[in-house]
Amino acid sequence: AYKLLNSELSRRGLPHSAPQELQPKIDLRIKQDTERWKKQIHEYVDSVPADEMDDVLKRLDHEKEISRRFSVPKRISGVLLRDELYTRTDQYKAQKERDRIIEEDRARHEYLSFKIAGVTFKNGRRSRQTILRQINFRDPPYDRDPEIRLEKCDFEGEPAFSVYTGDEQVGYIGKQDIPEVLKRWDKYVGVAEFSVYGGGPGRNYGATVKLKFLK
Numbered sequence: 322a323y324k325l326l327n328s329e330l331s332r333r334g335l336p337h338s339a340p341q342e343l344q345p346k347i348d349l350r351i352k353q354d355t356e357r358w359k360k361q362i363h364e365y366v367d368s369v370p371a372d373e374m375d376d377v378l379k380r381l382d383h384e385k386e387i388s389r390r391f392s393v394p395k396r397i398s399g400v401l402l403r404d405e406l407y408t409r410t411d412q413y414k415a416q417k418e419r420d421r422i423i424e425e426d427r428a429r430h431e432y433l434s435f436k437i438a439g440v441t442f443k444n445g446r447r448s449r450q451t452i453l454r455q456i457n458f459r460d461p462p463y464d465r466d467p468e469i470r471l472e473k474c475d476f477e478g479e480p481a482f483s484v485y486t487g488d489e490q491v492g493y494i495g496k497q498d499i500p501e502v503l504k505r506w507d508k509y510v511g512v513a514e515f516s517v518y519g520g521g522p523g524r525n526y527g528a529t530v531k532l533k534f535l536k
Contacts, residue, residue, distance in 0.1 A: 471502075
């Protein structure tokens with residue numbers, strides 16, 4: 322009611338808003354009504370043959386019945402009904418399963434991203450810039466996603482971490498980031514993501530790597 326009043330008064334150039342102490346009560350009422358309507362619509366759809374909801378004209382009839390039976394405003398009943406029907410689609414169920422897997426993964430793992438250093442060096446006669454360019458443009462032998470791995474090594478008596486694609490090194494974890502990787506090394510799982518950026522006239526290619534660790 323207040324939303325409609327606001328809209329009408331604003332149209333007339335007479336701004337209006339609910340008193341400050343009343344607004345939380347309005348928000349709570351909207352939330353309670355919406356949750357109740359969602360439950361009622363869910364139970365209603367359960368009682369209707371699925372093919373009737375697939376028929377546009379019959380679905381409109383059911384929408385009107387929902388609005389009448391549960392006192393749902395007409396412009397809301399259609400939205401809530403479409404939302405309910407979407408939750409029954411394979412697309413929605415697949416997305417919920419993906420979300421579940423992601424949440425489960427986040428509960429067990431942490432991810433840290435690092436900029437790869439040493440990308441302008443050479444591996445013998447082969448430039449790492451050439452490797453990154455091939456990966457970026459998916460040129461052979463990198464016309465498929467590269468298999469990136471991290472190897473712990475020593476550099477001048479200090480621990481270091483080299484980044485490889487196949488047998489070719491593309492760089493290493495920067496010196497400033499080594500402590501972060503080192504303290505989690507016993508929980509290291511693998512490389513989650515690898516991306517190349519930059520390139521173009523007068524610009525070198527760079528790369529970042531996201532590492533996956535157990536929590």
